[in-house]
Amino acid sequence: MFGARCLLLALRRCSSAPCPKHKQAARLRVCEALEAQEVAGDIKVQGWVRSVRSQKQVLFLHINDGSSLESLQVVADPTLEHRDLTFGSAVEVQGKLVKSLHRMQNVELKAENIRVVGPCDTLMFPFKPRERQPLEYSRQFPHLRCRTNTLSSLLRVRSEATAAIHSFFKDNGYVHVHTPIITSNDCEGAGELFHVRTSNKVQEPGENSHFFNVPAFLTVSGQLHLEVMAGAFTQVFTFGPTFRAENSQSRRHLAEFYMVEAEMSFTESLQDIIQVMEDLFKTVTSIVLSKCPQDVELFHKYISPAQKGRLEQMLKNKFVTIPYTEAVEILKRAPQTFTFQPKWGRDLQTEHEKYLVKHCGEVPVFVVNYPYDLKPFYMRDNEDGPQHTVAAVDLLVPGTGELCGGSLREERLHFLQSRLERYLDLRQFGSAPHGGFGMGFERYLQCILGVDNIKDVIPFPRFPHSCLL
Amino acid sequence: MFGARCLLLALRRCSSAPCPKHKQAARLRVCEALEAQEVAGDIKVQGWVRSVRSQKQVLFLHINDGSSLESLQVVADPTLEHRDLTFGSAVEVQGKLVKSLHRMQNVELKAENIRVVGPCDTLMFPFKPRERQPLEYSRQFPHLRCRTNTLSSLLRVRSEATAAIHSFFKDNGYVHVHTPIITSNDCEGAGELFHVRTSNKVQEPGENSHFFNVPAFLTVSGQLHLEVMAGAFTQVFTFGPTFRAENSQSRRHLAEFYMVEAEMSFTESLQDIIQVMEDLFKTVTSIVLSKCPQDVELFHKYISPAQKGRLEQMLKNKFVTIPYTEAVEILKRAPQTFTFQPKWGRDLQTEHEKYLVKHCGEVPVFVVNYPYDLKPFYMRDNEDGPQHTVAAVDLLVPGTGELCGGSLREERLHFLQSRLERYLDLRQFGSAPHGGFGMGFERYLQCILGVDNIKDVIPFPRFPHSCLL
Numbered sequence: 001m002f003g004a005r006c007l008l009l010a011l012r013r014c015s016s017a018p019c020p021k022h023k024q025a026a027r028l029r030v031c032e033a034l035e036a037q038e039v040a041g042d043i044k045v046q047g048w049v050r051s052v053r054s055q056k057q058v059l060f061l062h063i064n065d066g067s068s069l070e071s072l073q074v075v076a077d078p079t080l081e082h083r084d085l086t087f088g089s090a091v092e093v094q095g096k097l098v099k100s101l102h103r104m105q106n107v108e109l110k111a112e113n114i115r116v117v118g119p120c121d122t123l124m125f126p127f128k129p130r131e132r133q134p135l136e137y138s139r140q141f142p143h144l145r146c147r148t149n150t151l152s153s154l155l156r157v158r159s160e161a162t163a164a165i166h167s168f169f170k171d172n173g174y175v176h177v178h179t180p181i182i183t184s185n186d187c188e189g190a191g192e193l194f195h196v197r198t199s200n201k202v203q204e205p206g207e208n209s210h211f212f213n214v215p216a217f218l219t220v221s222g223q224l225h226l227e228v229m230a231g232a233f234t235q236v237f238t239f240g241p242t243f244r245a246e247n248s249q250s251r252r253h254l255a256e257f258y259m260v261e262a263e264m265s266f267t268e269s270l271q272d273i274i275q276v277m278e279d280l281f282k283t284v285t286s287i288v289l290s291k292c293p294q295d296v297e298l299f300h301k302y303i304s305p306a307q308k309g310r311l312e313q314m315l316k317n318k319f320v321t322i323p324y325t326e327a328v329e330i331l332k333r334a335p336q337t338f339t340f341q342p343k344w345g346r347d348l349q350t351e352h353e354k355y356l357v358k359h360c361g362e363v364p365v366f367v368v369n370y371p372y373d374l375k376p377f378y379m380r381d382n383e384d385g386p387q388h389t390v391a392a393v394d395l396l397v398p399g400t401g402e403l404c405g406g407s408l409r410e411e412r413l414h415f416l417q418s419r420l421e422r423y424l425d426l427r428q429f430g431s432a433p434h435g436g437f438g439m440g441f442e443r444y445l446q447c448i449l450g451v452d453n454i455k456d457v458i459p460f461p462r463f464p465h466s467c468l469l
Numbered sequence: 470m471f472g473a474r475c476l477l478l479a480l481r482r483c484s485s486a487p488c489p490k491h492k493q494a495a496r497l498r499v500c501e502a503l504e505a506q507e508v509a510g511d512i513k514v515q516g517w518v519r520s521v522r523s524q525k526q527v528l529f530l531h532i533n534d535g536s537s538l539e540s541l542q543v544v545a546d547p548t549l550e551h552r553d554l555t556f557g558s559a560v561e562v563q564g565k566l567v568k569s570l571h572r573m574q575n576v577e578l579k580a581e582n583i584r585v586v587g588p589c590d591t592l593m594f595p596f597k598p599r600e601r602q603p604l605e606y607s608r609q610f611p612h613l614r615c616r617t618n619t620l621s622s623l624l625r626v627r628s629e630a631t632a633a634i635h636s637f638f639k640d641n642g643y644v645h646v647h648t649p650i651i652t653s654n655d656c657e658g659a660g661e662l663f664h665v666r667t668s669n670k671v672q673e674p675g676e677n678s679h680f681f682n683v684p685a686f687l688t689v690s691g692q693l694h695l696e697v698m699a700g701a702f703t704q705v706f707t708f709g710p711t712f713r714a715e716n717s718q719s720r721r722h723l724a725e726f727y728m729v730e731a732e733m734s735f736t737e738s739l740q741d742i743i744q745v746m747e748d749l750f751k752t753v754t755s756i757v758l759s760k761c762p763q764d765v766e767l768f769h770k771y772i773s774p775a776q777k778g779r780l781e782q783m784l785k786n787k788f789v790t791i792p793y794t795e796a797v798e799i800l801k802r803a804p805q806t807f808t809f810q811p812k813w814g815r816d817l818q819t820e821h822e823k824y825l826v827k828h829c830g831e832v833p834v835f836v837v838n839y840p841y842d843l844k845p846f847y848m849r850d851n852e853d854g855p856q857h858t859v860a861a862v863d864l865l866v867p868g869t870g871e872l873c874g875g876s877l878r879e880e881r882l883h884f885l886q887s888r889l890e891r892y893l894d895l896r897q898f899g900s901a902p903h904g905g906f907g908m909g910f911e912r913y914l915q916c917i918l919g920v921d922n923i924k925d926v927i928p929f930p931r932f933p934h935s936c937l938l
Contacts, residue, residue, distance in 0.1 A: 046734070046901070048899050049899075065702070067642060088898050088899045092735065118898075118901050119899070120898040124897065124898070143700075144697075144700070147898075152701050155644060156644060158647070159646070162647075163635060163645065175624060175628045176627075176628040178631075178727060179929070180928070180929040181687075182687075182712075183936065183938065184936045192667065193667075194665050194680075195665070199662070199664060211934075212933070212936035213935070216936050218650075225929060225938065228611070228613075231517075231612075232535045232615035232620075232624075233535030233624070234515060240710070241647070241709070243651075255681075265515070266586070428589070428590060429613065430518075430557045430558045430587045430588070432515070432586050432587050433586060433587075459647060459649070459694070460649040460694060462651050465681060467651060467652065468653070469652065469693070469694060
């Protein structure tokens, strides 16, 4: 049998079934016809030419429409060749879909008519057939790099992962909330903020100098707004863009990136939050692997061969949990020398995170119960001591480092006094113990695909000195 | 039988099945037990108290956890009453779920233990039991209004509609793309832009005065970025926030709102785009109606009684398509006087839109082929004349007015010359005929629910002079 995706490609514009509603029925008919060694009815395939190979007797084309990594082979009479029929051109091919004799593909299209709807000047086009360019090269062409195999695979994986994240939460009874992008809050002093202003001409004379009457920023996290919603729904989530105006040239940071955030009411144990994080990672990754096996394979084959085995390990094993205090002890006993000496009360550095993950056998590690003084005000006081901690958790993953962060939130009014008025209001009216976490979506994609630079896992990266398109 | 949502509420924290994975199994067990008139095992329900009614013999509570409009009735011994057990407090009730004898509900919880985890000062709390406040009143409390019936219904509908939009496109083979929020483009001069800047202290001396080296704005539309993607995928969509810095105090505009946008390659007919718009509206609305019947009913009963019948009409009938030129003729022949006189070449005003929808029998109307001079550069020239038009379409719906806008895009290089360089680049390399549309998500919610003010269909509204939380 042939792959459904490849067939979908062929059937997308199948002339016998122009309506999306009938696609399924048409697919079955074609499957049956092909299994019975018959030819399918007339089909029209549309896409971009990935290769042209002209022989004396026959013309071979490969057409791709973005629905899969695989292209459809078109077999045509050489008389159908046309000077505009080049790599990169947009074509419509009409013909019959037949079972292929070639062992590498299941179906091929016997062309009866080829129409070039959009030619492509191959000399000017920055990509060439059968050339694998480094990701850095493609990044210069944000408007064209989606036509390369690597980026189109990435975009399919990203789309599937997005859908899987929505369905994971929906299946588990979470309500989705669009937390605001423009906000007058600075969630946790999580970093430098972008300011949102209007051009001066919008302001009318005598008006307050701010459009919103108050200074407005781009959100760094939807957490506070999710906490609002967690006062009416026991489980809520958001999945949207967040921003940092930090001037860092890093492979792990962007000025605009996506975060998955969840908040759960009536949660009194960090373990409940840890369980959701582990389930989310494993469920979404399993769905992506089953929906886009070829796309993930491309990354594991050409971009990061080590990641395939690591990912299998991550899915197979239970994630490890270690308290921060124990983590520091492990680091102190480590046979290696660190640039930053591990010490209770200090933040874990990337070198420490890497060591801990290795120490635990290259599986994801939850580090829990961080020092009180290291974490923001809203995290729940463990009331322990003298090594005073809060119920916070970070998830460290092989290769990528910190992927998620979460905590129980301080629900007790008297622990929060003299803080934000509205934040206190939430605690005053039916405050339930709750907690939540956030996962960086680009970090997640870096992790499962083994992509080194975060700029290569987002369609239009924004970072200092760059905002192309 | 009792409703699944109500049961889900009771089972969410069912002590016999703490793991989400076993919820389904537990649900079946409880269903069977109840059908056999037996009592279910011990259950722990968590939520917020919606009413307390104390009688001599028995204490009645209604508990809501946000999973449905319906609350769960708790029946307890009056000795379990506690002074903190008030409207708005967060409670955990442990007991047995039994079949209710009351005809209005299917199950009730016989409490064995009640714990108030978060008291609520009812004097300070801005909402009172059994009081229906106007939406304007609730809007003053963005951090608490989600606890009212109306807003919690709205948020459930919004969450279901969001999921339905994602699944509509996914089921039809579209790839989801996160188009950027910060952009250096002004898509179509669609309105005033918000500028994105850093505070001055981030800039290092000698640096370019912009974080991104170029002026950066909040996006007004993801269309150009979707068009980039439509050069590699035949069908793409995005669903994210868009922004307008317009100083309008309107019931139909927000500074931050959500748009669903789709782009389809190899589309040469406006009819194909119209079909997707109609399918999207009908499919998503049917899903919302089937998943949240009570929540939609609340709006149709208390907020906008006229909308229920209208919505049924919209779903039952085929939408109407009329060319702009014909629309102007209809308006000219209208027996009513308009403030703005209809004339070929002028924009349709709200009064015109309303008349056209009424004229067509209160069903949604697609107006197609607008004057060339009214529409932005990227819309496809119909090359007709002397009344020169472009292949544009607007969808007008009863009650709400303009809901969607779309067009075929100009794919022909020579029609676009002297425009954006990158936009031209797209046309130079395998340019396929394509088109797309956008739908305002808040307008959509206003339309199906009959909500007059757009500020009441978004969790945290942003508009001139207001950015609460």
